Amino acid sequence: MFRRLVSKRNKIIALIMLCMVTVLLPVIMTSCESRGNAEKIPVLAYHKLIPAGSERNSGLEIDEAKFEKQMKWLSDHGYKTLTLDEFYQWHAGMKELPKKSVLITFDDGYYSMYYLVYPILKKYDQAATVFCIGRHIGETTDEFDYNDNVQDHYMGMDKIEEIRKDYPKFEIQSHTFIMHDKTDDGEKPAEVFSYEQIMEDCKKMEPFACTYLAYPWGTYSETMQKALKDSGYKMAFAYDPFYYALPSDDTYAVNRIKIGGGISMREFKKIVKGKDSDYDATL
Numbered sequence: 187m188f189r190r191l192v193s194k195r196n197k198i199i200a201l202i203m204l205c206m207v208t209v210l211l212p213v214i215m216t217s218c219e220s221r222g223n224a225e226k227i228p229v230l231a232y233h234k235l236i237p238a239g240s241e242r243n244s245g246l247e248i249d250e251a252k253f254e255k256q257m258k259w260l261s262d263h264g265y266k267t268l269t270l271d272e273f274y275q276w277h278a279g280m281k282e283l284p285k286k287s288v289l290i291t292f293d294d295g296y297y298s299m300y301y302l303v304y305p306i307l308k309k310y311d312q313a314a315t316v317f318c319i320g321r322h323i324g325e326t327t328d329e330f331d332y333n334d335n336v337q338d339h340y341m342g343m344d345k346i347e348e349i350r351k352d353y354p355k356f357e358i359q360s361h362t363f364i365m366h367d368k369t370d371d372g373e374k375p376a377e378v379f380s381y382e383q384i385m386e387d388c389k390k391m392e393p394f395a396c397t398y399l400a401y402p403w404g405t406y407s408e409t410m411q412k413a414l415k416d417s418g419y420k421m422a423f424a425y426d427p428f429y430y431a432l433p434s435d436d437t438y439a440v441n442r443i444k445i446g447g448g449i450s451m452r453e454f455k456k457i458v459k460g461k462d463s464d465y466d467a468t469l
């Protein structure tokens with residue numbers, strides 16, 4: 187009788203331990219994966235979102251449903267989406283970040299940032315940054331009269347102010363004022379502008395209070411880097427489709443990875459997990 191009681195008690199203890207291992211082990215493993223200082227960070231560079239199911243899903247335009255799936259996956263798998271200051275501090279060696287960290291950026295400042303990206307970021311409580319082209323920022327979004335789809339419009343100051351006030355985790359930064367337009371000779375301004383011309387461009391961006399910048403086409407020169415430093419910019423982003431951002435990157439030429447409409451979920455996961463990927467959004 188006594189022996190039977192002891193064996194029954196052992197069985198219960200064993201069962202409780204099994205339950206604890208089953209429930210707690212995945213939690214412990216996930217938290218271990220999330221901890222530790224990230225050695226490299228994927229900086230994702232998106233451009234424009236388009237409504238779900240749109241036939242224009244190609245190149246650098248990405249379907250909102252596909253984008254939401256990516257954000258949900260990051261959220262479900264414990265990824266930290268960074269603010270620029272967090273990323274900057276990690277890059278400067280002032281802050282440790284979890285291995286599961288990702289910096290999400292958008293270029294150009296299309297209106298789809300407001301009506302497609304912003305609600306998704308809020309839904310998953312994620313941080314991101316959009317680098318806006320200064321000369322396309324009007325006083326209000328509605329003043330533009332494009333005879334085209336709404337996603338081709340740019341955000342006006344009305345939407346930028348609304349986002350900054352309502353959801354500061356979605357940061358608005360600089361993609362230069364006019365340096366996204368090629369010169370009359372078809373050259374990229376970053377390759378031919380003088381120091382004074384670039385300083386003038388930075389001055390035109392002052393009303394938008396930016397401290398980070400993404401180079402148009404990822405193109406820059408030493409002159410441009412110097413002008414940005416002298417204008418008070420803390421960091422600038424370029425492109426390199428196959429490499430992650432490293433603390434050893436030049437602060438004024440941080441690597442980003444272009445993410446386009448053709449990306450599969452498999453490639454997306456490989457990129458954010460830091461595994462080698464042959465994905466190239468420009469192809």
Ligand SMILES: [Zn+2]
Nearest residue numbers: 293294402403
């Ligand atoms: Zn651009």
